[in-house]
Amino acid sequence: MRDVVIAGVGSTEFGRFPHVPIEALGVKAAAHAILDAEIDRQRVGALYVGNFLSGTLNGKEVLAGLVGEQLGLGNIPCTKVEGACASGGIAFRHAWMAIASGMCDIALAVGVETMSHAATSQVTGALNCAMDNENDGPTGLTFPGLFGLAWRAYEHLYGVTRGQLSAVVRKNKAYGLRNPLAHMGASLSDEQIADSALICDPLRLFDCCSPSDGAAAIVLAAKSALPSRRGHHIDVLATVQTRGSATVMGHPNLTSFDATVSAACLAYERAKVRPNDIDVVELHDCFSIAEVIDSEDLGIVPRGRGAVWAAEGRTTLGGNVAINPSGGLLAKGHPVGASGIGQIYEVVQQLRGKHPNQVRDARLGMTHSLGGTGVACTVSILRRSET
Amino acid sequence: MRDVVIAGVGSTEFGRFPHVPIEALGVKAAAHAILDAEIDRQRVGALYVGNFLSGTLNGKEVLAGLVGEQLGLGNIPCTKVEGACASGGIAFRHAWMAIASGMCDIALAVGVETMSHAATSQVTGALNCAMDNENDGPTGLTFPGLFGLAWRAYEHLYGVTRGQLSAVVRKNKAYGLRNPLAHMGASLSDEQIADSALICDPLRLFDCCSPSDGAAAIVLAAKSALPSRRGHHIDVLATVQTRGSATVMGHPNLTSFDATVSAACLAYERAKVRPNDIDVVELHDCFSIAEVIDSEDLGIVPRGRGAVWAAEGRTTLGGNVAINPSGGLLAKGHPVGASGIGQIYEVVQQLRGKHPNQVRDARLGMTHSLGGTGVACTVSILRRSET
Numbered sequence: 001m002r003d004v005v006i007a008g009v010g011s012t013e014f015g016r017f018p019h020v021p022i023e024a025l026g027v028k029a030a031a032h033a034i035l036d037a038e039i040d041r042q043r044v045g046a047l048y049v050g051n052f053l054s055g056t057l058n059g060k061e062v063l064a065g066l067v068g069e070q071l072g073l074g075n076i077p078c079t080k081v082e083g084a085c086a087s088g089g090i091a092f093r094h095a096w097m098a099i100a101s102g103m104c105d106i107a108l109a110v111g112v113e114t115m116s117h118a119a120t121s122q123v124t125g126a127l128n129c130a131m132d133n134e135n136d137g138p139t140g141l142t143f144p145g146l147f148g149l150a151w152r153a154y155e156h157l158y159g160v161t162r163g164q165l166s167a168v169v170r171k172n173k174a175y176g177l178r179n180p181l182a183h184m185g186a187s188l189s190d191e192q193i194a195d196s197a198l199i200c201d202p203l204r205l206f207d208c209c210s211p212s213d214g215a216a217a218i219v220l221a222a223k224s225a226l227p228s229r230r231g232h233h234i235d236v237l238a239t240v241q242t243r244g245s246a247t248v249m250g251h252p253n254l255t256s257f258d259a260t261v262s263a264a265c266l267a268y269e270r271a272k273v274r275p276n277d278i279d280v281v282e283l284h285d286c287f288s289i290a291e292v293i294d295s296e297d298l299g300i301v302p303r304g305r306g307a308v309w310a311a312e313g314r315t316t317l318g319g320n321v322a323i324n325p326s327g328g329l330l331a332k333g334h335p336v337g338a339s340g341i342g343q344i345y346e347v348v349q350q351l352r353g354k355h356p357n358q359v360r361d362a363r364l365g366m367t368h369s370l371g372g373t374g375v376a377c378t379v380s381i382l383r384r385s386e387t
Numbered sequence: 388m389r390d391v392v393i394a395g396v397g398s399t400e401f402g403r404f405p406h407v408p409i410e411a412l413g414v415k416a417a418a419h420a421i422l423d424a425e426i427d428r429q430r431v432g433a434l435y436v437g438n439f440l441s442g443t444l445n446g447k448e449v450l451a452g453l454v455g456e457q458l459g460l461g462n463i464p465c466t467k468v469e470g471a472c473a474s475g476g477i478a479f480r481h482a483w484m485a486i487a488s489g490m491c492d493i494a495l496a497v498g499v500e501t502m503s504h505a506a507t508s509q510v511t512g513a514l515n516c517a518m519d520n521e522n523d524g525p526t527g528l529t530f531p532g533l534f535g536l537a538w539r540a541y542e543h544l545y546g547v548t549r550g551q552l553s554a555v556v557r558k559n560k561a562y563g564l565r566n567p568l569a570h571m572g573a574s575l576s577d578e579q580i581a582d583s584a585l586i587c588d589p590l591r592l593f594d595c596c597s598p599s600d601g602a603a604a605i606v607l608a609a610k611s612a613l614p615s616r617r618g619h620h621i622d623v624l625a626t627v628q629t630r631g632s633a634t635v636m637g638h639p640n641l642t643s644f645d646a647t648v649s650a651a652c653l654a655y656e657r658a659k660v661r662p663n664d665i666d667v668v669e670l671h672d673c674f675s676i677a678e679v680i681d682s683e684d685l686g687i688v689p690r691g692r693g694a695v696w697a698a699e700g701r702t703t704l705g706g707n708v709a710i711n712p713s714g715g716l717l718a719k720g721h722p723v724g725a726s727g728i729g730q731i732y733e734v735v736q737q738l739r740g741k742h743p744n745q746v747r748d749a750r751l752g753m754t755h756s757l758g759g760t761g762v763a764c765t766v767s768i769l770r771r772s773e774t
Contacts, residue, residue, distance in 0.1 A: 065762035
């Protein structure tokens with residue numbers, strides 16, 4: 001396997017753009033990434049587009065071909081990949097595979113989703129395509145329901161308070177306010193969070209991420225294929241994809257997701273780093289309780305201590321490890337297929353020292369996406385290049 | 388890149404199974420393929436599922452995770468790939484990549500689609516997701532419309548008669564009658580074809596393939612990973628994926644599809660064979676005229692002679708080259724995401740000498756899928772193993 005670097009990144013703002021065609025958002029982010037990489041687009045040898053709902057919500061498939069054509073790429077393989085919320089991470093991993101294997105020297109990964117044009121009920125139904133609707137469907141469970149259950153299970157096993165989870169929300173919302181790509185940032189008090197609308201007991205409005213529109217893109221290259229650009233190119237040390245259960249009964253313990261645990265273990269092993277080497281993590285905080293669970297599953301916070309660490313400020317800038325300084329899904333928004341690529345965009349800016357919420361001297365970063373009920377997971381470890 | 392063989396194949400019948408969950412069809416085909424390969428399913432290192440419309444028509448995504456879980460695979464990467472009618476071929480190519488690159492030793496490619504439970508108008512709308520609905524959508528064009536235009540363009544450029552295209556239909560329908568996996572086989576006279584319902588002038592009912600339900604699966608392995616099984620294992624000499632235009636205006640000449648031409652050129656080059664070395668071809672006959680165009684684009688019939696060759700019987704068993712002895716999409720049916728994998732199933736049976744419409748002493752076979760308006764194409768070349 002060849003060494004692979006991230007040569008360029010691009011992103012649209014995450015927000016509400018109900019009149020912009022989904023492929024146009026993808027093209028915009030990709031065009032930014034190609035400029036940032038300073039490459040000729042004719043050198044791109046493979047395109048992967050991570051997307052979850054373009055067929056269901058937009059009546060559009062062949063999204064990879066549409067983006068490839070409108071970008072002016074060659075007649076290269078253009079593939080849409082799907083794994084619910086992990087779709088973006090899966091696109092990144094496949095672009096990496098295409099290069100690491102020697103199939104091509106430069107590849108492009110794009111994540112894109114548009115949701116704001118659709119009615120809320122339609123979006124809720126579409127998001128539930130990520131569940132096992134044959135088995136869990138008849139229970140009427142939706143994702144807030146699942147993570148409400150996870151909160152209760154966590155409370156039962158380890159104990160957790162409203163205030164501890166509000167600390168997660170306050171942190172991410174505050175970071176979002178300073179991230180120009182985020183559209184759900186806010187300065188919130190504990191009272192505002194605790195008094196916000198009850199979505200699915202015990203989850204309140206501010207515990208939940210928001211459906212969004214947006215796109216992000218990454219240009220990956222063989223390390224040997226481009227002139228070195230120290231400080232700009234970022235090393236891909238590991239990118240891992242795993243499977244977990246698509247059903248609730250497949251998770252006997254909802255305070256942990258197998259797919260995350262196994263992906264993180266493999267990623268550390270391949271990157272040859274330890275959890276406490278990681279300086280900054282963008283992880284899948286679709287709900288406040290998810291940030292707590294993910295931080296433990298990734299091994300960066302001790303088991304059962306995620307909520308306590310958040311309340312003690314240990315997961316902020318200047319704490320033990322910075323979690324979601326982009327604002328995360330909670331504040332940046334969650335255009336499903338784009339989120340995983342958006343996380344990589346954010347970590348790359350951190351490792352370049354150019355993030356609006358900069359982690360001081362960040363050298364190693366991690367990204368994590370979890371699809372559906374934990375049915376698909378991606379974890380990547382990135383490093384500031386020393387050469 | 389390592390040598391890759393097809394170790395096992397499986398397929399459901401293609402037909403109408405409106406009460407069977409889509410993932411169950413995929414699992415069934417995959418279980419057959421795993422048995423045929425005589426492997427332990429825990430050795431499967433990657434799963435790719437080719438599917439076009441599970442979100443739109445079934446309200447189900449994460450299809451790869453669902454199939455992986457229900458098959459009892461490990462926590463391996465499970466990825467849905469989409470490229471309209473080329474989705475199955477794209478799944479096959481990615482399973483090949485995973486092995487050729489050394490990422491894993493055994494991989495599984497599944498293609499699956501269910502359509503018969505949905506109303507015809509819903510299916511027509513869903514199929515149109517494979518068009519550039521932003522640009523071509525307002526014209527009201529559907530796929531019969533596109534291939535009706537292609538027929539007229541071909542007629543204008545080379546001349547073609549109703550009788551010549553009926554020869555394509557009669558051949559494929561007759562082969563389908565003898566293929567137990569096909570559900571649209573028939574013994575038809577020229578009159579029956581010419582008098583069948585007008586779908587989109589000049590296309591008649593029997594010129595068009597049928598939406599279907601079905602699944603097919605392939606187990607691929609590194610040649611070095613399994614004990615040799617002469618006559619059973621099939622060598623993958625090449626598998627190529629390309630992009631063409633998603634719009635009609637992107638095709639100045641509708642009598643040829645760039646994506647097929649470039650994929651075929653690359654496939655011959657990589658496989659180190661010539662077009663007239665090929666003994667049997669399963670190609671994308673979504674409409675009778677498509678078989679003619681594809682046979683020329685693949686270089687196996689001289690340009691402008693596809694319809695004449697069909698009428699002269701040169702594309703039958705015992706002719707110059709056997710085209711679609713499975714019955715093709717016209718007679719086997721077209722469960723979109725499954726068709727590309729189904730073609731590989733058919734060619735493997737030919738190269739094993741076990742096909743119901745056997746091509747005598749078939750040694751080299753080719754498969755070809757074309758998605759949408761030619762926006763995505765896959766071509767594979769397979770060889771009977773001599774070792």
